[in-house]
Amino acid sequence: MKNKPQYAIESVDHALHLATLLQQEGPLRVSEAADRLGVSRSTAHRLLSMLVYRDFAEQGGDRRYQAGPVLRAAGTSGAPVALLRRVALPHMQQLVARVRETANLMVRVDASVRFVASVESDQVLRVGDRVGRVLPAHLASGGKALLAALPPHELAELYPDPEAAGVNLPKLRRELGLVRKRGFAINDQLTETGLTALGMVIPEPDGRPFAALSIAMPAVRFDRDLLSTWVSALSTAVTATDRDLAAAPVLGQSRGS
Known part of the structure; x- marks a missing residue:
């Protein structure tokens, strides 16, 4: 990590x-x-x-x-990041207080995800602040959750040369199908050795990807018996963030248009 x-x-x-x-x-x-x-x-x-x-x-x-x-020169996201961050942070703080692991907010930029907010766990061994980091979307938990919400043709457009991008597109499509089925994605040490994360998309009302929240933890603390607890806490934070984003004056207008 x-x-x-x-x-x-x-x-x-x-x-x-x-x-x-x-x-x-x-x-x-x-x-x-x-x-x-x-x-x-x-x-x-x-x-x-x-x-x-x-x-x-x-x-x-x-x-x-x-x-x-x-x-x-770097790619940008269409998401209103300042508003996202302001609305999501209180719910991220509540999420961290509940699970005692680090929470991250990210947006997709082309075939990558950019971390725009982090709330660190208070544990000595923890995942640190990731703000500003950019990771391949097909490896990060939140990135996979965002990709899973894309229509098939848009996913293909992101990877015109899958081999050059290091992506096995048929395998990725199968994994994203599983993500859609269960509602969350897992990154088990794909981006960093010793780090495991769970990610969930924050959708637009029409179901399109908007942003994602994740819980990141040292891999030694990942326990599948706790998966349902973590997913429940993450879902609560996502739902609350989505609700408050919809009510935000600027974003609410664009979401309802």
């Missing part, structure tokens, strides 16, 4: 976190950046200035900072 280094360089961590926020959540004012990072406005301004210098950010006419050329 990949967790935060014991001797992390805080300024580097802040800069990388800020770049991730600009890429995934859109423009930020200095005050907003300071609040998100938990630093002073002067520190946030210095960080943003350095990101501008290296083309990771640029300042618009409204004085807000947005992703620069370097970050815009």
Whole structure:
């Protein structure tokens, strides 16, 4: 498992976190950046200035900072990430309190998934924060849940050259059929040695994929006898998040249109 280094360089961590926020959540004012990072406005301004210098950010006419050329080269998701994160976090916190394992929120970007929020477990041996990480969708638990919600032709379009992508498409289709049948996906050490995760999709009203929630744990704690308990807790969090997203003013309009 990949967790935060014991001797992390805080300024580097802040800069990388800020770049991730600009890429995934859109423009930020200095005050907003300071609040998100938990630093002073002067520190946030210095960080943003350095990101501008290296083309990771640029300042618009409204004085807000947005992703620069370097970050815009990466794929983006159509999901409103800032709203997703704000609505999902309380339910993720409740989920972690219930199962005592780390919870992650992710969105699909083409054939990958990007982690946009994490709530860590309080256990000493735990899966760390995954915000900003990008993984192949066909390996991650939440990614598989999202792929399972796609129509067959859209799945095929994601992998025009399955061999080059390292995907066995017939095998993946069979696995996604099982995911649809049982309502959740499992990643048993496919993305990281020592990590097991369960993922479930947060659907649009028409059943299309929107985002996914997952529970991630050290593989040594994965117990199939607890599977029903974990799935029940995950389903509760997904249902609550979906309900609150539908009620959110901006997203509610797009979902109902």
